[in-house]
Amino acid sequence: MTLLVQKFGGSSVSDVDAIRRVAQRVVATRESGASVAVVVSAMGDTTDDLLDLASQVSPNGPAERELDMLLTAGERISMALLAMAISDLGTPARSFTGQQAGMRTDSSHGRARLLDVTPARVAKALQRGEVAIVAGFQGVSDEEDITTLGRGGSDTTAVALAAALNADVCEIYTDVDGLYTADPRIVPSASRVTRITIEETLEMAAHGAKILHLRAVEYARRFGVPLHVRSSFSDQEGTWILVDRPLTGAQTPGPTTRHTPHSATDPRPSEDPMEDPIISxxxxxxxxxxxxxxxxxxxxxxxxxxxxxxxxxxxxxxxxxxxxxxxxxxxxxxxxxxxxxxxxxxxxxxxxxxxxxxxxxxxxxxxxxxxxxxxxxxxxxxxxxxxxxxxxxxxxxxxxxxxxxxxxxxxxxxxxxxxxxxxxxxxxxxxxxxxxxxxxxxxxx
Amino acid sequence: MTLLVQKFGGSSVSDVDAIRRVAQRVVATRESGASVAVVVSAMGDTTDDLLDLASQVSPNGPAERELDMLLTAGERISMALLAMAISDLGTPARSFTGQQAGMRTDSSHGRARLLDVTPARVAKALQRGEVAIVAGFQGVSDEEDITTLGRGGSDTTAVALAAALNADVCEIYTDVDGLYTADPRIVPSASRVTRITIEETLEMAAHGAKILHLRAVEYARRFGVPLHVRSSFSDQEGTWILVDRPLTGAQTPGPTTRHTPHSATDPRPSEDPMEDPIISxxxxxxxxxxxxxxxxxxxxxxxxxxxxxxxxxxxxxxxxxxxxxxxxxxxxxxxxxxxxxxxxxxxxxxxxxxxxxxxxxxxxxxxxxxxxxxxxxxxxxxxxxxxxxxxxxxxxxxxxxxxxxxxxxxxxxxxxxxxxxxxxxxxxxxxxxxxxxxxxxxxxx
Missing domain, CATH: 3.30.2130.10 (VC0802-like)
Incomplete structure (x- = not known):
């Protein structure tokens, strides 16, 4: 069965209506026959609101460990609400904290690095036919302290989960409908990219493109995870970011199965292997x-x-x-x-x-x-x-x-x-x- | 060294100013030479706000497991903010979720029963001289699912923590200054009680008195935990709820040391053992x-x-x-x-x-x-x-x-x-x- 990881950022779950829209999209995907794991960020302004509270109670600057504890409340709220909204539509759903999803990190609070991803509970939920909702951005250290992954954290969670579950694709939902040839606010005639290699995306992310975080792209490249960046406000396809093969040594299945559509619900583009663009x-x-x-x-x-x-x-x-x-x-x-x-x-x-x-x-x-x-x-x-x-x-x-x-x-x-x-x-x-x-x-x- | 558990309810941490006031009180206690573990509820209306969100995303009624996941975000926020506020005053503080504090429960979501309380991390923090902040109301099941203890949960957490840590007293801070001979809103001439036995308190709680939850009182009686119910808005003493001896079989140290003041910072009343009141x-x-x-x-x-x-x-x-x-x-x-x-x-x-x-x-x-x-x-x-x-x-x-x-x-x-x-x-x-x-x-x- 096709397995998708779908990641929704804060703007996609900004309020109750947005959460219900995301729930409908997830249920539609599930009903098409695919297994779905969802990674979700905190709702809209939640993180900023929590940071504001933190600076008010600690004018000298909040302790990093406590800031992680505080901020992780944000995804806890959004993921529980999303699980409820999906269940309410008749599709069983279950939410998992970073810890429950096996996101083990080092203990660098506020900028933790993933050390190991062992989403056994997520896999079991998927096997039972449930939608698994995983908190983005968060993990747990060897000392069982709550950590956050820092900037780009939720994208990284999604890619890491997709790699560990051997998902067919990791869909990154955002408020734009893909990658563009330049920032459309600067170049109004910029066009949407339909496909790009992971290496080019990596250079883009490393040199200022903000739609996908460098770290998540690096992770996708390393583990050979195909990405699909698309809009949470429309059904049209966005930009496919394709990987030829994972780097040597990466512990993920080989790429041989990745480019051959193998089911009617295969979420990958059906055209031939990508052509070489002159300029990305x-x-x-x-x-x-x-x-x-x-x-x-x-x-x-x-x-x-x-x-x-x-x-x-x-x-x-x-x-x-x-x-x-x-x-x-x-x-x-x-x-x-x-x-x-x-x-x-x-x-x-x-x-x-x-x-x-x-x-x-x-x-x-x-x-x-x-x-x-x-x-x-x-x-x-x-x-x-x-x-x-x-x-x-x-x-x-x-x-x-x-x-x-x-x-x-x-x-x-x-x-x-x-x-x-x-x-x-x-x-x-x-x-x-x-x-x-x-x-x-x-x-x- | 004297060890106090201080529990602050939602009205005591309703906003940033209230959290900073609680922080000052905790720091003052710590500076008097006592070790302090704090149990905290969610801020003011947080729980109601979260319940409202839940009913909006799931008109058919939220899934219980997800509701627990959602609601526990409330204490996560308040405890992290309180830890930051205390640290900001120069006293080291560290917050612990129910799971981190060893609050093991059964898996009855929304009304979980404590099965085992093993606050090893809390004890270590106290040994290091830190103030330990523990999330009230929450625990974790054998399946590593997040649970809540239901009504009276935070009081129960405080009493259970006090019992497990062998604390000298469990102080319950609330918005009134103790127990009264009757509800002062009905009987304006009602007087504040200075001392009462745990058995009488148990009958009070079981028959409608709402200042302390029956379950917490039962737990205190079983494990011989002295309680002190007092106001978070004043320094005056409230009502002491004293235990003669824990019930047979309760695994807590005997009562022989409980009624003998043994240090200058002993928080217990210095008068003689309590007299027998005619009517409580x-x-x-x-x-x-x-x-x-x-x-x-x-x-x-x-x-x-x-x-x-x-x-x-x-x-x-x-x-x-x-x-x-x-x-x-x-x-x-x-x-x-x-x-x-x-x-x-x-x-x-x-x-x-x-x-x-x-x-x-x-x-x-x-x-x-x-x-x-x-x-x-x-x-x-x-x-x-x-x-x-x-x-x-x-x-x-x-x-x-x-x-x-x-x-x-x-x-x-x-x-x-x-x-x-x-x-x-x-x-x-x-x-x-x-x-x-x-x-x-x-x-x-």
């Missing part, structure tokens, strides 16, 4: 800042010391760029981007070591923009990069940094011109809605 | 209905069949009265009171068996009133009953049924005259506030 789409990110360390003696270990100092300060680094030294004094510069919230810590750490490392200066720019062009065609086609840089030049946009990977070209620009840059590149690659076989784009949700 | 107080109950089965053949087994039929229908019976048969045809009547909500079910069950059991008729009166006079003096003093009946007669109140125990006399009256009856008896026994050594009275909370 454009992601952008405005949460970054930039640091340039000037005048590092050009000798082995220089970059390591700079990045090491920043890493020791607990700062996550995004892109790193260092060019070959061409200066007569043998000094080079190294630049990196990082989350803007970490900017002050990184600069402080570097200034402390400025003398020891022999750096001339540390320059800091808050609020840079990053544009990333993503697609399978990039690795074999230098004309893509040329067309991208030309489009930006013609739009009068200065490129401050460039970084590339096999399937991505990223540029750093002034944040004020980022939206112009997205539109210029989108247009240059003819990613408008009339075009076919063209992919991606995140909304700012 | 007056309880009343207006939630009952009355059934009279007329014309039962006066032979062995008649009462058993009647009560058996009702019990089989799942109805709890309150008082049962059957007088000796004096009728020439050898028929007798049997009357019993029961919760009014169960009235229809009981009558239906009896009517079904009316012919088989040879009953002439089944009479039903909804909304009767019950007045109970409670005190240690009753067992040895028939004049007490006489004075009570005389007072009622002088007030023109008809007595429909009478039932007595060693320390209680209950009468059933028309519900319309119940308050007059309470005032008449209160006055007849001079229980007004001027009197000393006089006990009890529940508010309608």
């Amino acid at each position: 789409g454009i992601a952008h990110d405005r949460s970054l800042a930039k640091v340039t360390v000037v005048g590092i003696p050009d000798r082995p270990g220089g970059a390591s010391q700079v990045i090491g100092a920043v890493a020791t300060a607990g700062v996550n680094i995004d892109m790193i760029v260092q060019n070959v030294s061409t200066s007569p004094d043998g000094l080079s510069d190294i630049s990196f981007t990082l989350p803007e919230v970490d900017g002050a810590a990184a600069v402080a750490a570097l200034r402390e070591l400025q003398h020891d490392l022999g750096m001339a200066d540390v320059l800091y720019t808050s609020h840079v923009g990053k544009l990333s062009l993503i697609g399978a065609g990039l690795r074999s086609n230098p004309a893509v990069a040329q067309r991208m840089f030309t489009a930006l030049a013609e739009a009068g946009i200065n490129i401050e940094m460039i970084s590339t990977s096999e399937i991505r070209i990223s540029v750093i620009t002034d944040q004020d011109v980022l939206e112009d840059a997205v539109r210029a590149v989108h247009s240059a690659f003819r990613l408008d809605a009339e075009a076919e076989a063209v992919i991606y784009g995140g909304t700012g949700r | 107080g007056i309880a009343h109950d207006r939630s009952l209905a009355k059934v009279t089965v007329v014309g039962i053949p006066d032979r062995p087994g008649g009462a058993s069949q009647v009560i058996g039929a009702v019990a089989t229908a799942g109805v709890n019976i309150d008082m049962i009265v059957q007088n000796v048969s004096t009728s020439p045809d050898g028929l007798s009547d049997i009357s019993f009171t029961l919760p009014e909500v169960d009235g229809a079910a009981a009558v239906a069950a009896l009517r079904e068996l009316q012919h088989d059991l040879g009953m002439a008729d089944v009479l039903y009166t909804s909304h009767v009133g019950k007045l109970s006079l409670i005190g240690a003096g009753l067992r040895s003093n028939p004049a007490v009953a006489q004075r009570m009946f005389t007072a009622l007669a002088e007030a023109g109140i008809n007595i429909e049924m009478i039932s007595t125990s060693e320390i209680r006399i209950s009468v059933i009256t028309d519900q319309d005259v119940l308050e007059d009856a309470v005032r008449a008896v209160h006055s007849a026994f001079r229980l007004d506030a001027e009197a000393e050594a006089v006990i009890y009275g529940g508010t309608g909370r």
Whole structure:
């Protein structure tokens, strides 16, 4: 029997009416003959309301363990209500906390990592023909303390559950109907992507697309879980994110059965294996800042010391760029981007070591923009990069940094011109809605 | 070191300010040198709000298991916020769900019974000097399903925790400052009781006093837990409910150390062991209905069949009265009171068996009133009953049924005259506030 995991975010269960709509959708899926496990987030503003209460009772900042205890009440409410609503329609349903669903994590409160997923109770409920509702975002540590998975947590729960149950697909329901070739609020002509590879989605998520969290995409890639991102407000198909094969060593069944429809209720697209798109789409990110360390003696270990100092300060680094030294004094510069919230810590750490490392200066720019062009065609086609840089030049946009990977070209620009840059590149690659076989784009949700 | 369990009900944690006030009280207790475990209910109207959501998503009535999952979110929120508020004042605090606190129950959702209480994690937290906050009302079944204890659940949690931890006292904080000789809303001159025995409190709770739930009092009696009922809005002492000795077989340390103050922070009253009051107080109950089965053949087994039929229908019976048969045809009547909500079910069950059991008729009166006079003096003093009946007669109140125990006399009256009856008896026994050594009275909370 086909097994689906359906994940509904907070906006899909924002109130009683929304919960009843989701219940109807789940029941319709179940009645089509598929087994259904549902992962649900907290209702609408619940999490924000709870955070507000927490800051009121603890002006000095709430204890992390207690904050996890508090916030997990949110999914407890939404999942119990959804189970009731489904049962009320005559379909048996049962809700499970992260702990009951076997979501074992480390004990890093607020940002716990999954260590083991053993959803035996969920599997049993499915075998009995029940709809299993699992709380997103939460788990339990070895010390039996309640943990939360941090940002992107509910998507990660859904993908992890789909992997552990060997589900045929993990459907991510959201308030938009899929991935777009660029953020439709910036590029109104952006088109919806029908299929994309997981690697391209990974680059999208890593470089600013917000519709799916990077961590959930990484998990899906690792365990070979096909994703289907679609709207909870319509029945039309969204974007299929397909995996060729799980990474070696991932403990999930091989991919051989994943691309052959095997039942009338098979939820996967019936067309042929996906074609190779030239360009997937454009992601952008405005949460970054930039640091340039000037005048590092050009000798082995220089970059390591700079990045090491920043890493020791607990700062996550995004892109790193260092060019070959061409200066007569043998000094080079190294630049990196990082989350803007970490900017002050990184600069402080570097200034402390400025003398020891022999750096001339540390320059800091808050609020840079990053544009990333993503697609399978990039690795074999230098004309893509040329067309991208030309489009930006013609739009009068200065490129401050460039970084590339096999399937991505990223540029750093002034944040004020980022939206112009997205539109210029989108247009240059003819990613408008009339075009076919063209992919991606995140909304700012 | 002295160990206190402090229980705060929903009205004591109704909002952020109330939670911060409770936090200050807990911290003050902790700083006086005592160890403190706190049991907390859901905030103010949370439970009602959640029940409202449940009825909206499931018009056919919510599934019991899911209702427990939903409602337990309430204490999760209040306990996490209280732990944060206490930590914010510089005192380490840690919250525990019913499961984490070792509250093992049977799997009767909505009305689970405690099977085992093993608060190892709570004890460890206390040993570390932390304040332990435990969710009231909730537990976990052998199947690891979340359960709730039903009415009086948080009081029961507090008493059970106090017993398992061998606490010196279980303080029940509420919105009134103790037990009164009668409901102050009916008898404005009612006086606050300073001490009362657990047996008298048990009769009070069983016969309509609402300040402490019967079940919690039973648990306290069984395990020899001293209770102190007091106001969360003042520092003055409330009512001490003292236990001479736990029942045989209860697994709690003997009572020998319970009445000897053994430290400067000993929370117990410093006076001599309690004196024997003549009359404890007056309880009343207006939630009952009355059934009279007329014309039962006066032979062995008649009462058993009647009560058996009702019990089989799942109805709890309150008082049962059957007088000796004096009728020439050898028929007798049997009357019993029961919760009014169960009235229809009981009558239906009896009517079904009316012919088989040879009953002439089944009479039903909804909304009767019950007045109970409670005190240690009753067992040895028939004049007490006489004075009570005389007072009622002088007030023109008809007595429909009478039932007595060693320390209680209950009468059933028309519900319309119940308050007059309470005032008449209160006055007849001079229980007004001027009197000393006089006990009890529940508010309608």
